[in-house]
Amino acid sequence: MVNSTSYFRSLTLLTILVCFCISSCKKPQVDDRNNTALDQVVLIIDKCPNYSSTENPETGVYSSTADDFEITAINSELWKLSYKTKQIPTLDTVVFQTKGEFLELDHIYKFYRHLSFIVQKGDTVLFTYDQDFPKAEILNREVSYEELNYDFIRSNYLLDDFKALDGNSKFNVSPVSSVKGYITIRDPLKQKDIRSKIYQDALEEGRSQLEREILLLDSLVSQGLMGEDAKSLYLKRASVLNQFNEYRYNEYLRENFGGSENTLVEWDIQSTSEVDLARFGYYNTILDYIERKTYYSRVGWIEEVNRRYPDYRRVYDSLKTNEFLAKSEIDRLLTKNIELIIEHFPQKDSETYLKKFAEDVSNPLLVQNVLNKHRYALSAEIKEWGRRNFEFANLSDSLLQLSLINTSNEQFDFNKLLEKHRGRLVYVDFWASHCVPCYAAMPYSKDLASTYKDQAISFIYISIDTEYERWLWGMDKAEISSYPNSFMVNKEAANNSFLAQLEINEIPRYLLFNKKGELVQYRAFGPKTSEIREVFDTYLN
Template structure:
């Protein structure tokens, strides 16, 4: 039951959101987003000490001019980015919040939007067109309760694996460590709050639209958001029991949700990525061991999706694109070539394929060595790098900006570098299966710019050395001797005494 007092309060807070007059003119091609003192959103720690970390350093997401999801990480005191509007009157982007939640915002094409952050680090938008539009952009803000669910939207908690697992364990009567038990949230009460929140948001926007204080597009957007969240909640309910009945029910929800008119929305692309894993689980696709670890057999998933005739055309092509991206990320060159050809045959979308090829350096020819690119774009092979530093011990760290364990080890890595500063040890960091833009940005964030050398691996997919060294998971550490020979292909990480004992030993030889 929605309390009238609460509804009246929300209406009062949003009453300034008055519709702008509509003028018939050519579609505006972009919106400008300005970040003021952007706050790092890639990590969050609960009051109990439990930590969350996102796989990507990016926390701003939009659909780029190619038509696929692109991430951005603002930096400095102020930063800005131009996002395409795809000939729509309003465009959606996602802004991460404390590594656990992605918040969707719908902004007007042609506007210059300034993003500032409240005391909790939550993004608050300001329109350059009018204060009334600012109210529209922030219409979700009054619904947030900073004193419940650690300040997150209840749907974000409900669909988070950590909280799902604790709730399931308690339901099953499993023994739960005390520290995790403190993070327990009653999902029955949580589900009630989610349902009440949806209803309150609908009533509020309906009232404002009827009073002509909010453009109808925001009512449509809220309906879309609610349907998207209902899908996510339904999938979470069946996460630990994804049987045939659950798959069929959720698959029907996906089919009802799919709509090619939504392909410019960033959150829609997130749904399409989730659908790939829904398809993999529901079709009982096997988990296989690849060069990057254990993962779904995405080539098999791609074949299943290709043969489906119940998915709208543009939506299906995007799903095939993201499935191909998973194949590029996790599988070998032969798989990549085969399913690249399939993607082009099914979609004829050379623009998206060229974008993916550039993003992952897919055009690099096979080589026995690792081809490396330095921060100043100089290229060198790993074997040449070992020769260059002959007479010194090399401690090599394979890592990536998206790798949470890699990032967690960096404070220890900094301590180790400081301890061996001035000694004949060279610390080399090799970005493996990474994206160059994110790699460069993360180096600054993690303070990897002193007492070390940084290189981006240009050919992780085509280098035979990767297979020879058996680099399947990261972080991975190796040591080269003063003679330039690989003496420890599985060296310890930077924390602890073991690595120090080894480095001292090789320095003494």
């Protein structure tokens, strides 16, 4: 048990240190780091805006902009780093590990707006917020405001009204419905001419925007506000994204909206680049597009009540056989897909693909990172395999903590609840009284429970509501008040690591535990799918 006195003493010292760092940023600091700078970038987030949940009065759907505040980066090992804000504005510090000389930070804020910041290994970066817009400052190296905050400058320069672009990945394309008379036109050739004009205008806009950005970069360099290295990276981004948009809108002009056999053949930007583009967020957006365009229509979809997703196992297998992407691009996409397999498919499939992944990628650190991040969804056997083969794998067997209350307002521990149902499969349904898709899924959930009522399966309903009376009202509406295994998360509990570690940040969400109480499907199939019945039957037999 942690000694509270020493804890608060350490906390006080940390606060003083952080305050010192912040005060020192008022004057530009000369970079006194030697050539062996730490393999990391330190981020200090100074009270990001508190984006609270809001309810749409017409649909009853809640949305939370807090979940959309995120800072991501892809390090030199091609591992995606991520920081999500706390729900309460606070001073926070996070460390991103990287061995590369620079790191692109992609700051997502206010729903889906993006700003990118290119920093160097060893930097300490302070983020402050002016009218909710993120601004960055390096505390231990002298760099101009314009170079570091170039994306903000660029967006103001290129657009009449400020709209933070996601790396300039989209041109401003007017919807065809806005063209006067389009809806009443019945001639397909005339409709096509109108669409072609819209796409041609978008292409011209993109070319003009690229020319203006080149002028802006040249101007900043000539004024001594940006170095040549930074200009080269920003210019590469502008050029690559312009080529991508040229490619994409030329496809639209050909009316090629479906999957394309030539998608990978026609895209060869990486082969002409002097830097590994797979380390940049904007280029990963392009890779994701190519992946969707090339594979998703072929592998089949899994349909949930409120979403659908492709069979990531088949996407993974397809990626291994392509001949056009660079090795770093393949490693990045395989890493993304192995995480999605672990999240969405049963443990047996996940662990089969984990061993494939260890053979397929060139950097064992990627395997180690996947093992560490998803350790709570792995079996004891695969953890032991990880410890034997990967020296720094952190595969602790510590139990996740989740405190619950029942309809009598009595407190329960989730791990003890699992122990109570040992010898039975446990299917957990996370929901809330404000969640419209949850109500839509409930009939399927009750039908599933009825189908397996004589089998060794327990169905547990856990609400993430914050108000006890609201939860009781929601159970009545969902018609599950009589169900014995209904609980609400105890928000007063000191430690509910379960929700954060398993990323229970969207609902409905389902988990599946085997008869030993081990988590075997991190993001279990929903009750509407045929796949969940197949998984049940497999574990029951």
